[in-house]
Amino acid sequence: MLQRQRRLNEFLFLKDYLPAHMLCTVKRMSLIMEHLENLVTDTLSLPSLSLPPFSSSSSSCSNNEDPRYNLLPWHLRRCLEFCFIFTPGFTFYKKDLVLLWVAGGLVHPVVGRSLEEEAGHYFDLMVSWNYFLLVYPDHPEPGLTSLDLDPPLYKLRFDWINIDPFTMDHEFVRHCLFDGLVSEKARHASVGRCSISEGWLQPSRGLRTIFLRRRGTHCYSNSLLNDAGRLFLKVRYLRILDLSHAGFKSLPDYVCDLLHLRSLNLSYNPIKTLSRSIITLFRLQTLNLFRCHELTSIPDNLYLLSNLRHLVISPVKLNLMSTFIGRLTSLQTLLQFTVLRKDGCQIGEPRNLNNLRGELSIENLENVATLDEAKGASPLKTGIHKESLVWSKNEPNANFDIAQGLRPHCNLKVLKIFNYNSKFPSWVSNPSFTHLISITLTNCLIEELPPLGPLPLLKSLQIVNVNGLNILAPSSTDGELSKLLSHLYLHWKFGI
Structure with missing residues (x-):
């Protein structure tokens, strides 16, 4: 914006050579840019956010709603609202959610910190403000809680935020549907088996996140997902795709056409080998193959995914592993x-x-x-x-x-x-x-x-x-x- 303002100031020197209607437009834009510059200066001079710990005795809101939710900065609100793709009671690990925030472009970059570190800072703030709660707060061995041998599980506290996760429709739109059509305004959706069979993806072309969640021990049938493959071609701007527990034996062809994909979760699938065409996903940051027990090899051209930062392959018995994996110098997780x-x-x-x-x-x-x-x-x-x-x-x-x-x-x-x-x-x-x-x-x-x-x-x-x-x-x-x-x-x- 500041660069545009300087250019407009240069145009003002040409006022004698511009038509009257163009000069009026340039002046109006210059005033707008000057106002924006003052607004940015005032915003930077504000003190940093420091919210006190929650106290139930000091809360004056009804229904146990958190009065600080509307005071959160926009980037923290977006990260928190992203979690509404999870159903109430859904549990998650800190690192998994941090990587989703990064892949979704929800993390504000800070000099001297990686995006993952900054997202981890967001998560810690959410925990300190009781938006995320420990699933098992009472550990059987209190003396070993500080060892961090097994990462703790968290869940979102839905009762603190006065937004219905199933009917959300506001500035940063997201929906959490399991058995219904996805709104054409939706950007993030979590859907179930019934929605797949009903052509749930047809109305929405602007989706950025799709979660296919199982119920209990149920896995999606290949026929349903193959039919849905044609619909995936309509959402070419997907950033996050979760196909875990889907029963895939090979990587679906339509996945390799999602060129904007940042995170691909294929965990808990009986995949035996990955297609070499996966290198078309050159923006991919996270590839999750956790507990793909049938996996025996990964393609030897995987090193071409130069943006890959997290490669989750465990526990598997590989007979062939890329001899050029050392070229993935951006890897943070292996x-x-x-x-x-x-x-x-x-x-x-x-x-x-x-x-x-x-x-x-x-x-x-x-x-x-x-x-x-x-x-x-x-x-x-x-x-x-x-x-x-x-x-x-x-x-x-x-x-x-x-x-x-x-x-x-x-x-x-x-x-x-x-x-x-x-x-x-x-x-x-x-x-x-x-x-x-x-x-x-x-x-x-x-x-x-x-x-x-x-x-x-x-x-x-x-x-x-x-x-x-x-x-x-x-x-x-x-x-x-x-x-x-x-x-x-x-x-x-x-x-x-």
Whole structure:
């Protein structure tokens, strides 16, 4: 707007050369732009939003409605209203909703923060203002609630906002329908099986979000979704498409025609392989293949999706993984990385994925041949807080040196080791791991653990089906061991 105002000011110098009717229009636009500039200046001078915690005693609204809802900034209101595509009682994880906000273009960019970080800040504000509530507020182990071993589930508090989610029709239009036609004004819709069979998509061409939600254990039939495929061609501006639990065995062809798609959820589908034509979705940011147990390979041209930031593939047994996955330098989420033989994806592929965050599971570590390869697995991935090292159960294990070379960054909080049959790596007890709070050993064959005393924040040690272990902390004194066990939650389980 300011650039346009400067251009208009330049045009005013040409007033002697402009016709009268054009000069009047230019002057009117210049006054409007000047007013907008003053409005922007006044807005920036306002104090930042700081809402006090909710107090039921101080609320004067009826029906338990929150009086602050109408005072929220526009970007927070849009994110909150987006959640009305969920039915009352629907539960969700923080990260899933954050990625939906980012894919929907609802997050206001801030210098120095990624969109995901800013969206996470929005979410925390919603929780502090009680718009999102914990589904299980009473944890069975109060001492372990701070470990964040399993992310908590949340749900939206519908009773605080005086908007009917099924009849919403205002500035930022969205509808939450399950068995009816979608309004032609709708931008975000969550629909059910009955709506699909009735041509529910015909009236609306401006949809940005479609959720196909199952009821109970019901999955959509392929015939219904194939018929709906023709209707998907009418909503070419979709940003978010959720086809989870749909019973797909392959990627539908019509999905690859949605060129504006940012988020594609294919989780819980018996998909065996992805089509190479998925690279036409060049704007794709999130590809969710969680619990696609039949998936055996991903296309070798996946690296062409240069905007891909979140690749959720877990838990699957891949026989073929893209050897160019290391080129996806924008990746922030890669739940599982499978190491294959010499003709497949090597463990050094994620060497350049320095933006990875959260959780990472490295599978088939028996395919790592040398110590140098092991050291290139995850060099200084500062954002990885939960890491799993997995050897195949029926394969010969790598030697101790390779396990030593798999040392993660010292920011690690949760470590899990599966099917490891050798001397325990000594880096676990390194004092530099000051953030490590949980260690889990499953189906391992080891004789002794390294001393755990140097780990000040360690609170959980889970030992499941570990055979041959006869020494817990060999080099710890009795005082150090008793001090360690006093604040350590020890879960010891043997299989039969």
